[in-house]
Amino acid sequence: MIARETIINTILALLLLAVPLIAMAVGEPFYITLSTRVAILALAAVGLNIALGLGGLVSFGHAAFFGIGGYAAGILATHAFNAEPMLFGVEGTTSMPWIWLVALTVCGLVALPIGAISLRTSGVYFIMITLAFAQMIYYFAISWPAYGGEDGLSLSVRNSFPLINTAKPLPFFLICYALLLLAMSLFALIRGSRFGAALQTARQNDTRLAAVGIAPFNIRLIAFIISAMVTGLAGALFADLNRFASPSMLSWHMSGELIVLIILGGKGRLFGPLAGAMLYVLFEYTLGGITERWQFFLGLILLGVVLFARGGLLGLLAGKARHG
Amino acid sequence: MxxxxxxxxxxxxxxxxxxxxxxxxxxxxxxxxxxxxxxxxxxxxxxxxxxxxxxxxxxxxxxxxxxxxxxxxxxxxxxxxxxxxxxxxxxxxxxxxxxxxxxxxxxxxxxxxxxxxxxxxxxxxxxxxxxxxxxQNDNFHEAMGQYANKDYKKTFILAPNYPAGKDALTGFKRFYKGELAGEVYTQVGQTDYAAEIAQIRDSGADSVFFFLPGGMGISFMKQYAQSGVKTPVMGPGFSFDQDVLGAIGDAALGVKNSATWSKDxxxxxxxxxxxxxxxxxxxxxxxxxxxxxxxxxxxxxxxxxxxxxxxxxxxxxxxxxxxxxxxxxxxxNNNNHPIQNVYVREVVKEDNVLTNKIVATAFEDHKDAYADKCKM
Amino acid sequence: MSTALLIEQLLNGLQLGVMLFLMAAGLTLIFGVMGLINLAHGSLYMIGAFACAVVASLTGSFWLGLIASLAAAAAAGAIMEVVVIRRLYDRDHLDQVLATFALILIFSEGSRWVFGSFPLYLDIPPVLQGAVSLPGGGQYQLYRLAIIAVGIAVALGLYLLISRTRLGMRIRAGESDREMIAALGIDIQTLYTIVFALGAALAGLAGALVGALQSVQVGMGEPVLILAFVVIVIGGIGSIKGALIGAILVGLIDTMGRFLLPKTLALILPAAQAGMVGGALASMLIYIVMALILAFRPRGLFAA
Missing domain, CATH: 3.40.50.2300 (Response regulator)
Structure with a gap:
């Protein structure tokens, strides 16, 4: 028999695909944009979920990687657009695959020292030191004049992808959707692998892992770096969606929102981030249309979820999680 | 159909x-x-x-x-x-x-x-x-720079460290001919200006120009008045408009500020x-x-x-x-930005409510500095 | 640069530190006793400032406002504890972060609903206006000295409360072994509510004191909240002594950084650029210091 969660997961994945197709058919392209936003936020949260859900590493600073990804897209595209080479004569580019590669690499390189220092701590200290690193980068972005500072960086046109017209909403959505599915496969792959087993053991019991000769520090650091890279990729797509990268992508509110997405959907679950992102964007969009006090009601709803719906949306729909 | x-x-x-x-x-x-x-x-x-x-x-x-x-x-x-x-x-x-x-x-x-x-x-x-x-963002600051030439020779200027802040001080300096007693960029969202006010006191400035929108300006003005530094303050109208005057209180009385509009x-x-x-x-x-x-x-x-x-x-x-x-x-103008007068206003009290009245015209038919780069 | 200016800046740093201590003391106490991360602590600070501003403008007395701020923040804290926080003690940090994040949204929009969208007015009381002379010829604002004094008095009071009173004994017991004090027949629910209300009242006091210096408006608690977290993490979470030393360290580093970095850079860069680069570095400085401290002492300076 197929598990109930699998059925619900399939429905969620199909739903996210169906909405833009229907929107296209009835001539309401905005819902494609909204779905793209869901896919990208979910992708960012899938990234965070590798650290948070599998490794138990509550990073309150993942906005740093989200924003760095966004700026990677913004900076490369700006240099390409103005035909000015960057530092060391490197040319800018408007090709998405290259931008993604840069976003992934830079996020990985930034996550290495941040992870190496932060992982010396644990618990609340870890939450707060990741926040501190994100704040550092946030203030740097605001006050560094070269790339717009607080005004952010506009992309004049959406970056390109070979053979696909990304300026149209639907193809761009499909790119994001494909990357989301890819990232979720990666998550599933990690969870089922020996590495994933070690990571989850490290979360539950450090010493047991050390006893079998695996250093929990290294395992966690690798997970943190992979997690940062995936979130950075989402940031690059987010900049392309909005044709804009700004310091608000780096703010602590953004880090909070990513955590919210995971808990809203159901933490530690493969489809938790997707379910959370769908629900969050739905709330934000509908409440914003009803009342200017929407943040008040959003707060009430979030509070209700934490207090009364442990396990999030998927917990409600699919019952207790198999993976704690 | x-x-x-x-x-x-x-x-x-x-x-x-x-x-x-x-x-x-x-x-x-x-x-x-x-x-x-x-x-x-x-x-x-x-x-x-x-x-x-x-x-x-x-x-x-x-x-x-x-x-x-x-x-x-x-x-x-x-x-x-x-x-x-x-x-x-x-x-x-x-x-x-x-x-x-x-x-x-x-x-x-x-x-x-x-x-x-x-x-x-x-x-x-x-x-x-x-x-x-x-x-255009520079306009108010340009007007204050122009007006400052009349009375001041040594102005201390400060703004938050972000693009609008840099535009503001650039705009001020574009027309201000005197010497600068100091140029300070504060943190975005900063709430305490004791350190900056101490520097102002120490700098020997004959006037202060600041651009600190929203709550930052309210905090600065209150603390400035409380500090007892008597050097005259001026700024763009944003920090002295009807939405914030109530929160600054009498500390704002008499301050000259620039704007393209005033109630009177x-x-x-x-x-x-x-x-x-x-x-x-x-x-x-x-x-x-x-x-x-x-x-x-x-x-x-x-x-x-x-x-x-x-x-x-x-x-x-x-x-x-x-x-x-x-x-x-x-x-x-050719770049679809207004050509307009920029005035200097003074904060006054009318019927126990703080508001502004116009005291001078800094620019007549002022154009922004970027219009000639616009090919339209 | 004169000695008077240097002394004045040191006092400014101390004053900022003392204010941060009022915030951090509550946070660290709540974490130490209940093991709870409260992101909504900044909202209590905001409530204190709003209550003080409203009561002061109605009655014309800052002092009544100050009492109102203590009462309002303590009441808000107690209600928050009973209705929401109580259900979070046995949850992990993740749930606590989310729930208190939601509380920020509720409090921010809620207070805009009640108090309107425009910033409120609150001035320092007449008695404390004016300045006193400093050695070296400088002047320092009386009100800021009063804040320093209040901070020291609170630190002393907390020390006496925790080391000398029955309540303090229970708090210490709660910090070291939560199950044990329940077993001893102490009404732990009431104890938790009292500790939470105490922390809230301190935040409200900080809000009211600072509200007279700055803009009383929605969202004013957030920058202070982040700084207060930096403080307790540097000091060692759960340690009041750590919070005090961490707060003064952060206050001094932040103030002196803003003051000295641009000046130092001006020796090698043109003035405008030195201002910008120095300003940027200064805003990152305390986070850099925090990362450095945690890199070498992962549990802060005075780990409990």
Whole structure:
């Protein structure tokens, strides 16, 4: 028999695909944009979920990687657009695959020292030191004049992808959707692998892992770096969606929102981030249309979820999680 | 079907044609969080102007951007794609405008700015679909720099460390001829200015110019007055307008500030506006309300001349700026930014309420510094 | 640069530190006793400032406002504890972060609903206006000295409360072994509510004191909240002594960084650029210091 969660997961994945197709058919392209936003936020949260859900590493600073990804897209595209080479004569580019590669690499390189220092701590200290690193980068972005500072960086046109017209909403959505599915496969792959087993053991019991000769520090650091890279990729797509990268992508509110997405959907679950992102964007969009006090009601709803719906949306729909 | 209906209405009579057609205007502004006061003034003046016009064919779509660029972008997309608005307006902050405007005008949607005029949109990147009904960001600061030449030789200047802050000090220095006693960039969102005020006291400055919008300006002014430093202060009108004066209190009395509008500006349109706003909302209007009122009336004037569906004719009608501005004379420059007077005001107390009165004119028919880079 | 200016800046740093201590003391106490991360602590600070501003403008007395701020923040804290926080003690940090994040949204929009969208007015009381002379010829604002004094008095009071009173004994017991004190027959629910209300009242006091110096508006608690977290993490979470030393360290580093960095850079860069680069570095400085401290002492300076 197929598990109930699998059925619900399939429905969620199909739903996210169906909405833009229907929107296209009835001539309401905005819902494609909204779905793209869901896919990208979910992708960012899938990234965070590798650290948070599998490794138990509550990073309150993942906005740093989200924003760095966004700026990677913004900076490369700006240099390409103005035909000015960057530092060391490197040319800018408007090709998405290259931008993604840069976003992934830079996020990985930034996550290495941040992870190496932060992982010396644990618990609340870890939450707060990741926040501190994100704040550092946030203030740097605001006050560094070269790339717009607080005004952010506009992309004049959406970056390109070979053979696909990304300026149209639907193809761009499909790119994001494909990357989301890819990232979720990666998550599933990690969870089922020996590495994933070690990571989850490290979360539950450090010493047991050390006893079998695996250093929990290294395992966690690798997970943190992979997690940062995936979130950075989402940031690059987010900049392309909005044709804009700004310091608000780096703010602590953004880090909070990513955590919210995971808990809203159901933490530690493969489809938790997707379910959370769908629900969050739905709330934000509908409440914003009803009342200017929407943040008040959003707060009430979030509070209700934490207090009364442990396990999030998927917990409600699919019952207790198999993976704690 | 819809097309046929529209043509038949048009054929009924040219004079009423433009009026009979439904017009949808999207208003994206800040209605929640710490900066909501400015957005609420903007919205209130805009809806009041529309209501008073009696034009029943205008539909407003108003939404809250929570002062977050990505929400503003999403709302703009929604209004363009889903609500199918003809015009967009409403944004208060430069960084939100930079997020929304370039992509909006690229989709051939007209955007009218009721506040915020980042330099990036005034020069080489100017656009025929972008109309700034407020000011170019440097204008107020330039006026204060010009005015400072009269009395001061050694000014201490400070602003937050972000693009609008740098634009502000650049604008001031563009016209100020004296020496600088210091140039300090403070942290964005900073609440305590004791360290900066101590530096001012120590610098031997004969005057202080600061640009600190919102809560930052309130904090600075209160602490400055409490510190007992007597060096005269001046700043752009944003830090001394109706939305914040109440919170600063008497500390603001006598401070000179620059603005393109003031409640006591002597023209009929302004008197009517101030009266109408006071009667409707039981408070005095701010400069954001005034600019927004002008934006609404500019739109109404253009609508009476051309159909909003005929983009070129409508843009020409906007550019003509054939409306009664509360700022008196109002003309668009080649880059669709206003050519207007910039005044120096002084904070005074009237009927126990702090407000401003005009004491000098810093510039007549002032143009921004970026217009000649605009090829339009 | 004169000695008077240097002394004045040191006092400014101390004053900022003392104010941060009022915030951090509550946070660290709540974490130490209940093991709870409270992101909504900044909202209590905001409530204190709003209550003080409203009561002061109605009655004309800052002192009544100050009492109101203590009462309002303590009441808000107690209600928050009973209605929401109580259900979070046995949850992990993740749930606590989310729930208190939601509380920030509720409090921010809620207070805009009640108090309106425009910033409120609150001035320092007449008695404390004016300045006193400093050695070296400088002047220092009386009100800021008073804040320093209040901070020291609170620190002393907390020390006496925790080391000398019955309540303090229970708090210490709660910090070291939560199950044990329940077993001893102490009404732990009431104890938790009292501790939470005490922390809230301190935040409210900080809000009211600072409200007279700055803008009383929605969202004013957030920057202070982040700084207060930096403080307790540097000091060692759960340690009041750590919070005090961490707060003064952060206050001094932040103030002196803003003051000295641009000046130092001006020796090698043009003035405008030195201002910008120095300003940027200064805003990152405390986070850099925090990362450095945690890199070498992962549990802060005075780990409990």
């Amino acid at each position: 819809r097309k046929i209906l529209a043509t038949s209405i048009l054929s009924l009579g040219l004079a009423s044609a433009a009026y009979a057609e439904p017009v949808k205007i999207g208003v994206i502004t800040t209605l929640s969080g710490g900066g909501a006061g400015l957005g609420i003034d903007m919205r209130d003046a805009f809806t009041l102007a529309m209501k008073q016009s009696g034009n029943k064919d205008i539909e407003l779509v108003i939404e809250d951007d929570a002062q977050k660029p990505e929400i503003a972008v999403q709302l703009a997309e929604k209004m363009i794609q889903s609500d199918k608005v003809d015009l967009l307006t409403g944004i208060i902050w430069s960084n939100l405008a930079m997020a929304v405007v370039p992509n909006t005008v690229a989709q051939d949607i007209i955007y009218l700015s009721p506040n915020a005029g980042p330099s990036a949109l005034a020069g080489a990147n100017c656009n025929a679909n972008y109309f700034n009904v407020a000011y 500006l002597d023209n009929d349109a302004n008197k009517k506006f101030v009266e109408a706003f006071k009667t409707e909302y039981k408070r005095l209007p701010s400069i954001y309300a005034a600019q927004s009122w002008d934006t609404a009336n500019l739109i109404l004037a253009a609508l009476s001349k051309a159909s909003v569906k005929d983009k070129d004719a409508f843009k020409a009608a906007l550019k003509a700026a054939d409306f009664k501005s509360v700022r008196g004379k109002f003309v668009f």
